[in-house]
Amino acid sequence: MAIALDEQDGQTPLDPDEKAGLIPEHLTTKGDMNDWEQENILRAVRWLKRVRAPDVLSEGFCRELHKQMFGKTWAWAGTFRKSDKSIGCDWTQIGVKLAQLFGNTRWWVDNATFPPDEIAARFHRDLVWIHPFPNGNGRHARMMADALVRSQGQAAFSWGNGGNGGNGGNGGNLVAANDVRARYLAALRAADQGDYQMLLAFVRS
Numbered sequence: 001m002a003i004a005l006d007e008q009d010g011q012t013p014l015d016p017d018e019k020a021g022l023i024p025e026h027l028t029t030k031g032d033m034n035d036w037e038q039e040n041i042l043r044a045v046r047w048l049k050r051v052r053a054p055d056v057l058s059e060g061f062c063r064e065l066h067k068q069m070f071g072k073t074w075a076w077a078g079t080f081r082k083s084d085k086s087i088g089c090d091w092t093q094i095g096v097k098l099a100q101l102f103g104n105t106r107w108w109v110d111n112a113t114f115p116p117d118e119i120a121a122r123f124h125r126d127l128v129w130i131h132p133f134p135n136g137n138g139r140h141a142r143m144m145a146d147a148l149v150r151s152q153g154q155a156a157f158s159w160g161n162g163g164n165g166g167n168g169g170n171g172g173n174l175v176a177a178n179d180v181r182a183r184y185l186a187a188l189r190a191a192d193q194g195d196y197q198m199l200l201a202f203v204r205s
């Protein structure tokens with residue numbers, strides 16, 4: 001039975017080629033899919049804990065983390081998208097935009113341009129905007145932000161999980177259509193307009 005991949009607010013629809021990359025054949029509902037992906041992501045959390053001093057601000061780490069998070073779910077995990085979406089830069093510019101983001105963020109860190117939380121929050125928002133992959137960008141960008149803030153000696157973000165740092169270090173799930181996800185999306189949209197106060201409050205809430 002084909003899985004119904006209906007999208008909700010803030011999620012990126014998949015094109016037919018991307019849907020064809022689904023690895024597990026036993027999934028029949030979006031709930032099954034979410035559960036399977038969450039197990040895959042928890043394996044990525046364990047992998048990340050074993051990596052010593054990761055070079056978070058690099059394309060190699062960016063791709064590898066996505067592959068660790070979704071490699072048992074999607075055949076194209078870790079591969080940049082090859083089509084334009086309703087969100088994200090032109091797909092042909094992904095590599096260039098990522099290189100600019102990593103360079104800018106490294107500058108912010110080296111020069112303490114912003115406090116560590118704000119650096120990671122700005123990095124997160126910009127990475128979501130680039131939207132490098134066909135799917136999983138929000139969860140990936142949250143885990144990237146957690147890895148970045150930890151590399152600066154801070155606790156992982158709680159992402160609306162009541163102060164429980166990083167929801168176990170998995171960047172917060174935020175898949176369910178609930179109040180927490182609504183607050184997250186509202187904070188991202190405010191950040192898109194240059195106001196990071198909601199996002200800074202949310203990531204530690």
